[in-house]
Amino acid sequence: MPYSDGDLALRVEGLGKRYRLGEREPYLALRDVISRAVRRPGRRRADPDASFWALRDVSFEVPSGEALAIVGRNGAGKSTLLKILSRITEPTEGQAVVAGRVGALLEVGTGFHPELTGRENVALNGAILGMRRHEIGAKFDDIVDFAGVARFVDTPVKRYSSGMRARLAFAVAAFLDTDILVVDEVLAVGDAEFQKKCLGTMGDAARGGRTVLFVSHNMTAVESLCQRAVWLDGGRVVADGPALEVVGQYLSTSFSQLGEQMWADVGSAPGNDGVRIRRAAVRPESGAPSDPIDVRTPLALEFEYWNLRPGAQLNLSLHVYNAQGVMVFNALPYQEKVWQGRPFPQGLYRDTCHVPGDLLNDGTYRIDLMVVEGNRAIYRHDEILVFEVRDDPGSRDGWFGSWEGAVRPALAWETEQLAGDAALETALD
The missing domain is CATH 3.40.50.300 (P-loop containing nucleotide triphosphate hydrolases)
Known part of the structure; x- marks a missing residue:
């Protein structure tokens, strides 16, 4: 105007x-x-x-x-x-x-x-x-x-x-x-x-x-x-x-969908002399990277990588951001039972991070990947994955306003009546 x-x-x-x-x-x-x-x-x-x-x-x-x-x-x-x-x-x-x-x-x-x-x-x-x-x-x-x-x-x-x-x-x-x-x-x-x-x-x-x-x-x-x-x-x-x-x-x-990336040639794959990335993907637990994701969908975040140095002790660190640039969570494999804390022989590895449904809000998310050895990041790949989480109208019970918050967990909730009309009238007298 x-x-x-x-x-x-x-x-x-x-x-x-x-x-x-x-x-x-x-x-x-x-x-x-x-x-x-x-x-x-x-x-x-x-x-x-x-x-x-x-x-x-x-x-x-x-x-x-x-x-x-x-x-x-x-x-x-x-x-x-x-x-x-x-x-x-x-x-x-x-x-x-x-x-x-x-x-x-x-x-x-x-x-x-x-x-x-x-x-x-x-x-x-x-x-x-x-x-x-x-x-x-x-x-x-x-x-x-x-x-x-x-x-x-x-x-x-x-x-x-x-x-x-x-x-x-x-x-x-x-x-x-x-x-x-x-x-x-x-x-x-x-x-x-x-x-x-x-x-x-x-x-x-x-x-x-x-x-x-x-x-x-x-x-x-x-x-x-x-x-x-x-x-x-x-x-x-x-x-x-x-x-x-x-x-x-x-x-x-402003965000292009990037649900899967693959680099078949170890020589040209992103990384360095310690580690190189072969594949990154986000998909429904029981589906493919091209399948739609909504707020109720459990997710698998998959990362395949070559360890090039014998004896390296590697961890992956995933920084997950929403479209507003807010970090929603940082995932680390500290509960992994097989390789956590052990030296890695040279070879090809796959890490899978399982994200439960009813956690993320609807919107666009990006994942920054860091490969960590000890307390030091030896490689970082920003926006290695970008994906969309769709709304599920069935979970809103007819309400279509903005659902605020960086996450949207389905939390257990109970409501119970502690007293009836007679007790209320007595309290008001």
Whole structure:
């Protein structure tokens, strides 16, 4: 819907960004600008095949006080868009009109000088945003308290851990008085407690009337924080609308089904000099990998692999994620009775993990495989399997709303009456 200029925090019109492949974006001095303006006759034109459009014809508007998510696969153009909105880079075509000051957290320690202390970097970032010294001082204690770096605030940030830099960078962006808060996927570097604090702070900012732009692969966070989402793919806007609808469209088309993979040749199979994968499959316990799976279906997760080193003690570790990026469970063969703890002779092996029915919720799942020896992963294969678990309408008893939760177990449940009407009337008297 169209908005009046006074209601808008952002207006993006026909935005495009082109990069020259194999070249860094140059820093231009005045002489470079002048020389570019005076083109020499006969100059060879740039090869159009040597350029790449990270964004093309992107248009949308964001009213003040809205929390907007930008979703899409890696390489879709999300970070490029945020860098243009944060005035870090210039667009090749189109325009982005930003009303107000922008606090951006696009990389860990964005805008930090490594030789300056935490205190000095907070002051520097505030000055860059156009704030006065007394305004920065009024927020300083909140920033340090949120970041949890009070003991180290007078230490150069080059000595901070990545987590400390992330906490301080987010606190600076969140607590200094900006009209628009821009946050990229950098929250992934923090621990669970830090991520929870950040999401809570962004939610408070949005409810307080600030505009929030949020990029994340965690669709649960997107749906809980943002009312609206823009889906980018290949640098273009695919969908723009309510967050729940856009996220649903994105998830339904962003995962290709990969229920079985086979590599017959040990020489070209994925792996290394210790182990190579021959086959991976997910199937119903009594069926084939091509058979449908619903929430009631018991599953067999099968992995065949060559052990190439005699005497190796191997374990497989399966990380199972739902479409929102939440790890549903991590499976290890610690209850396996035959080979657990024994050295493996060279040869071909098969591990089967049995997953009971009535455990997984409906949706798309991916499995990351790790081959572990001792406490060390010697090989990792991400998204080795991707599969869909369908709903079973018969188990809903006529109710078709969203079934919340990462899992959906069928748990034993009893209801019994402890007293009748007479006891209730007595209790009410």
